[in-house]
Amino acid sequence: MVAKLADRMLLSGDEAVALAAFNAGVLLGTGYPGTPSTEILEAFAALGGKAQWAPNEKVALEVGIGVAFAGGRSLVTMKHVGVNVAADALFTAAYTGVTGGLVLVSADDPGMASSQNEQDNRHYARAAGLLMLEPADSQQAYDFAAAAFALSEQFRQPVLLRMTTRTCHSKSIVTQTALPGPAQAPSFERNIPARVMIPAYARPAHHALRDKLARAAAYAENCAQTIVEPRSKALGIIASGVAAMHAREVAPEASLLQLGFSYPLPMQAIRDFVASVERCVVIEEGDRILVTELRAEGLAVEGKPERFRFGELNADRVRRILEHDDSPEAKIPGGKPPALCEGCSHRPVFEALNRLDCIVSGDIGCYSLGVLPPFTAMDTLVCMGASIGVGLGMRHVLPPEQAKRVVSVIGDSTFVHSGLTGLAEMVYNPPPTGHVVLIVDNGTTAMTGQQEHPGTGRTLLHDATGRLLFEDIARAMGIADVITVDPMASDVVLDDVLRQALDSGRLVVIVARRPCILAAPKIRQYERAAAEKRIGIAVRVDG
Known part of the structure; x- marks a missing residue:
């Protein structure tokens, strides 16, 4: 089912995810409001989808898991620190798996525009053992969200859709396409060994999880979210999320590997890409996760200096990374400090x-x-x-x-x-x-x-x-x-x-x-x- 909207629209990443969820037949969207994720459920409700605020993120995810156990598609949204609250359910859901598609949006906040920390939730995919997709703009937010529901059902696993402040709130053109809905209507099927995580059932579930991740890694090698743009052999850039957009802007001549399917990693595709260029630089916002993993695989890749671990990346900062520019960055002019409203109780x-x-x-x-x-x-x-x-x-x-x-x-x-x-x-x-x-x-x-x-x-x-x-x-x-x-x-x-x-x-x-x-x-x-x-x-x- 496609929402009755124009084929091409200017949408934020949040709105694009909401539209994809609606068109993909999501039966329930639930979450807890938190910048920069809040607008997803509001937009989903405005389209006519069933959306509700939960008391907190853990309850939201548990409700989403219940929907997915019953064979329905569910969308769960929260900001990055909300995943900390939901983590207890999240880690076990990786073991139980799901029947219907379950997508959890983690909206990270590099630079802490409205947060108490700038944690990098790519760590959660690795720690819990979950598939993760990372869109770079609104079109990818639409396409990747749709793919996430299909992948969740294909691998019977929850999927993390990691976004950041820029992908959530920046607007770009989205071409709306019809999306495949769920393969079946909700119906309960008893499967006690898969869903009751006592130790006797959890031990084989862990083995099954690792098998799913191995199959997902093989899938990632040639999937639509692993995007290779071959250009100059002198410079190659590996990036995920909005960092790929900055790389395209700063170095349009460089070859680019965008890891839209960012966990598990398509290691053979990465090896082939690194081998195809003379110099390979990993551009990533937040922690130095990708460069650490690739170096552990013996790949000769460059990373960013420590100072670029803090705050958001932008075109100038990416240029500095590529050019080894260690000069001081211009200080951002201070704005008006936030304050309680006049008349606030x-x-x-x-x-x-x-x-x-x-x-x-x-x-x-x-x-x-x-x-x-x-x-x-x-x-x-x-x-x-x-x-x-x-x-x-x-x-x-x-x-x-x-x-x-x-x-x-x-x-x-x-x-x-x-x-x-x-x-x-x-x-x-x-x-x-x-x-x-x-x-x-x-x-x-x-x-x-x-x-x-x-x-x-x-x-x-x-x-x-x-x-x-x-x-x-x-x-x-x-x-x-x-x-x-x-x-x-x-x-x-x-x-x-x-x-x-x-x-x-x-x-x-x-x-x-x-x-x-x-x-x-x-x-x-x-x-x-x-x-x-x-x-x-x-x-x-x-x-």
Whole structure:
């Protein structure tokens, strides 16, 4: 089935993946919003595909695995650090394999435009034993995503589609083509040895996995994603992902081997290519993975200097690598630092934390900006949900006069994502001085573009659904002191609530609830629509 769109379109890589998923008959797209992956599911839903936000990436992947076990095609999306959350399920899914096509998009963020690290998720393919494709532009994002579903079914394995910020967000022409759908409709077939990973079944599954990878390596030698462009014999470049585009721009005369099928590697094709040129340079963004593997195979290839391991590559940096140019790079002019919006409900929270000289264990979200002036009111930030565990750790060992000042600050979407287990830890192993968790609830996943989450009571398409109430959850988990406050009501109210909680020596959860100032008009619109729908249903029932 082809979406009713023009044959040729200007699309971002994210939009191209969404279009391929729709045309390839994906039955469910699921994920957790995170830049630069967020727009994939939003675009898929806009096309008419069934898409949903999961509480976190692990749950998203587990749902996707379930779809694939049932014979359906599923698309799971997340940013690079989200794969860390999903890794437990991912590694085992490599052993169980799948029936329907399962594609996991890992959207990496070299240069950390909106992330806490710039990890290179090509490592995951090697560590878990999964096929990996890497598109370089939007057309390849469409073509490779389609190929990924077919390869997943052919090898009965999940496939990683690794993209980076540039391939996700840059736009280029995409020619839409009809894509083959799944070979069969969803249907459950019992296969206990393949899907129940107790040791007795996991041992042979590991052998089967290595056999699949060997067959995939043989397939990669001549597949459409292994792209050889023979030109000059003086210089050859091996690249994957967006690095191939930079290489084409900087050295159009050079021979190029683009490893679109980047794991397992087509080693014979690589050997033939290296042998065909006088000088061979590996251009790769992120860690020096390819050059290390090729040198381990005894191939005479050059890599990049250590300094180009950091940040994104661009045409100038690739030119420097090829020319051995060690001169200092021009400094990028500093832009305006990010800041909380004027009127943001997080502002009075950090002002109060600052006034009370709190030790703040922070978390991931737009409220992370509380670390910057004029607030400077965040002392730690590790990963999603870490605020509670880190805060508890400090409470356990700091001198009492310092321990009593520790507050864990976490957002509403982040709390659902991975704060629940931290709350369980707080109840199970309470510090002697108690602890205070402050949930800053602005009614949306603000930093990634105002997406919904289970605490809003609305689906990805903003329709009404079940809603998690944080106060009820906290009380159900055994916390007696649960307080709800409007952080914009007055500075005095928030200061008093925080001071009393810190002085109590008890376990306290404070929910500071006020809609995001940017999302509030939309939230009111969604709520009106839901109310009108309820009234319409009531009228039909009464009639």
